[in-house]
Amino acid sequence: xxxxxxxxxxxxxxxxxxxxxxxxxxxxxxxxxxxxxxxxxxxxxxxxxxxxxxxxxxxxxxxxxxxxxxxxxxxxxxxxxxxxxxxxxxxxxxxxxxxxxxxxxxxxxxxxxxxxxxxxxxxxxxxxxxxxxxxxxxxxxxxxxxxxxxxxxxxxxxxxxxxxxxxxxxxxxxxxxxxxxxxxxxxxxxxxxxxxxxxxxxxxxxxxxxxxxxxxxxxxxxxxxxxxxxxxxxxxxxxxxxxxxxxxxxxxxxxxxxxxxxxxxxxxxxxxxx
Amino acid sequence: xxxxxxxxxxxxxxxxxxxxxxxxxxxxxxxxxxxxxxxxxxxxxxxxxxxxxxxxxxxxxxxxxxxxxxxxxxxxxxxxxxxxxxxxxxxxxxxxxxxxxxxxxxxxxxxxxxxxxxxxxxxxxxxxxxxxxxxxxxxxxxxxxxxxxxxxxxx
Numbered sequence: 001x002x003x004x005x006x007x008x009x010x011x012x013x014x015x016x017x018x019x020x021x022x023x024x025x026x027x028x029x030x031x032x033x034x035x036x037x038x039x040x041x042x043x044x045x046x047x048x049x050x051x052x053x054x055x056x057x058x059x060x061x062x063x064x065x066x067x068x069x070x071x072x073x074x075x076x077x078x079x080x081x082x083x084x085x086x087x088x089x090x091x092x093x094x095x096x097x098x099x100x101x102x103x104x105x106x107x108x109x110x111x112x113x114x115x116x117x118x119x120x121x122x123x124x125x126x127x128x129x130x131x132x133x134x135x136x137x138x139x140x141x142x143x144x145x146x147x148x149x150x151x152x153x154x155x156x157x158x159x160x161x162x163x164x165x166x167x168x169x170x171x172x173x174x175x176x177x178x179x180x181x182x183x184x185x186x187x188x189x190x191x192x193x194x195x196x197x198x199x200x201x202x203x204x205x206x207x208x209x210x211x212x213x214x215x216x217x218x219x220x221x222x223x224x225x226x227x228x229x230x231x232x233x234x235x236x237x238x239x240x241x242x243x244x245x246x247x248x249x250x251x252x253x254x255x256x257x258x259x260x261x262x263x264x265x266x267x268x269x270x271x272x273x274x
Numbered sequence: 275x276x277x278x279x280x281x282x283x284x285x286x287x288x289x290x291x292x293x294x295x296x297x298x299x300x301x302x303x304x305x306x307x308x309x310x311x312x313x314x315x316x317x318x319x320x321x322x323x324x325x326x327x328x329x330x331x332x333x334x335x336x337x338x339x340x341x342x343x344x345x346x347x348x349x350x351x352x353x354x355x356x357x358x359x360x361x362x363x364x365x366x367x368x369x370x371x372x373x374x375x376x377x378x379x380x381x382x383x384x385x386x387x388x389x390x391x392x393x394x395x396x397x398x399x400x401x402x403x404x405x406x407x408x409x410x411x412x413x414x415x416x417x418x419x420x421x422x423x424x425x426x427x428x429x
Contacts (some may be wrong), residue, residue: 005388028386043297043355044353048353048355061380098298099298099355099356100299102302102353102356103300103352121305124278134298134301135295140295140298142280142292142293143292143295144296146288146295147292147293149288149289149292150288150289150291151289151292152285153282153285153288154285154286154289155369156363186327213372213373221289221369224366224368224371228388231401232401233397233401236401238405238408255371266376268286
C-alpha cells in the first residue's frame, strides 16, 4: 500500500554555524533563493518571500541582504562579513496554490533560522518537500466535486443543481490537473471554462440540474481568480504597489478569458437550444 | 438567520472543505479552514441584514476570517495564508461576476456594469478586512513585546 505521508525530518540536530564561515555568498544566496522560489511557486505572497530569503541569508551569516519579490520574479543581493557579495534573480513562470508545500517550506525556513539545517543539506530538504504528498491524488477530484456542488447551493441552487455542478466540477478539475504542455495558459483557461460551462448547460438541459445560473456559478468558483483579486487589493493596501498591480492585471486577464469561455458556451446554447 | 441561510452556511463550509483539498491543505488543517469559513459565513449573513451596502458586511466577514486565520496560524505554527485563502473563498463574488458577464453578453450594459462594480466593492471590502486583521496582529505583537520587556526590566 502506498503511503502519502511526509518523509521524516532528520532528527539529529545540526548547526548551520559550522559551515557559515566557509560558505560563499553565491552559495548562501542560491540556497535562500531556492526556498524563496519554492514558496512563490506554491502561492506564497511576495512580502513573505522577501522576509524568508532575508532571514535565511542572515542565518547563514550574511551581513546585509536586499530582496525584491514580484509574483513572477525574485531579485536578491547579499554582502558577507568579509566583504564579498553576490546578486541573483529567479524568474517564476507558473504558480499554483499548494498550501502543503508552502507550509513545509515555511517549516524549513524556520529550522534554517534556528540553525538546525546546514547549508549543504538544503537541497536534500527541498527534494524531500517536493516528493512529499499530503493525500492521494484522487482526493483532488473530490475537492473539485464538493467545491463546485457546495457553491451551487451556497449561491441559492437546489440539490439537483449541486449534482450538476459537481459533475461539471469533476470535469473542470480533470482538465485543470492535466493541462496540456505548450498551450498558452490563458487560452487553456478559456477552453476549460468553455467545456465546464457547456457540460453544466447540457446537464441542466437533460434535467440533471434545474437552474443553469447556479450550476455555472458553482463551476465558475473553481476558475475565477476572485481570490487573486482580493490578494492583489491586499498587496496594494500593504504598499506593495508593483506586486498588487501585477496581480490585478493577471487576475483581470484570466477573468476575461474565463468569461469568454462561459460566454461562448452560453452563445452556443442559444444557437443549439434556442 | 433563517433556515435557508443556515443551509447556505453549511453549503459554504462544505465548499470550503472542497477548496481545502484543491489547495492541498494538510488534512489536519481542514477543520480549521472550515471553522474560519463558518465564522465568515455567519458574520456575512448577520451583517448583511444589519447594514446597507456591500462593503461593510464583506469587510467585517473578511476581518473575522482573517482574525481566525491569524489565530490558527499562531496556535498551529503554520502560515496564516493557509487558513486565509481557504476561509475567505466563501466571500469571493463569483455570482456577481457571472451575472455581470452574462448581462454584458446580452447587452444589458447598465446591469452588467452594476454587477461588476458590486464585485469590485466586495473585493475591496475583503482586501480591507484582511489588512485590518494583519494590522491588529502587528499591534498585538508590539504590545505583548512591550509588556514582556517591561516585566523583564522589573525583574
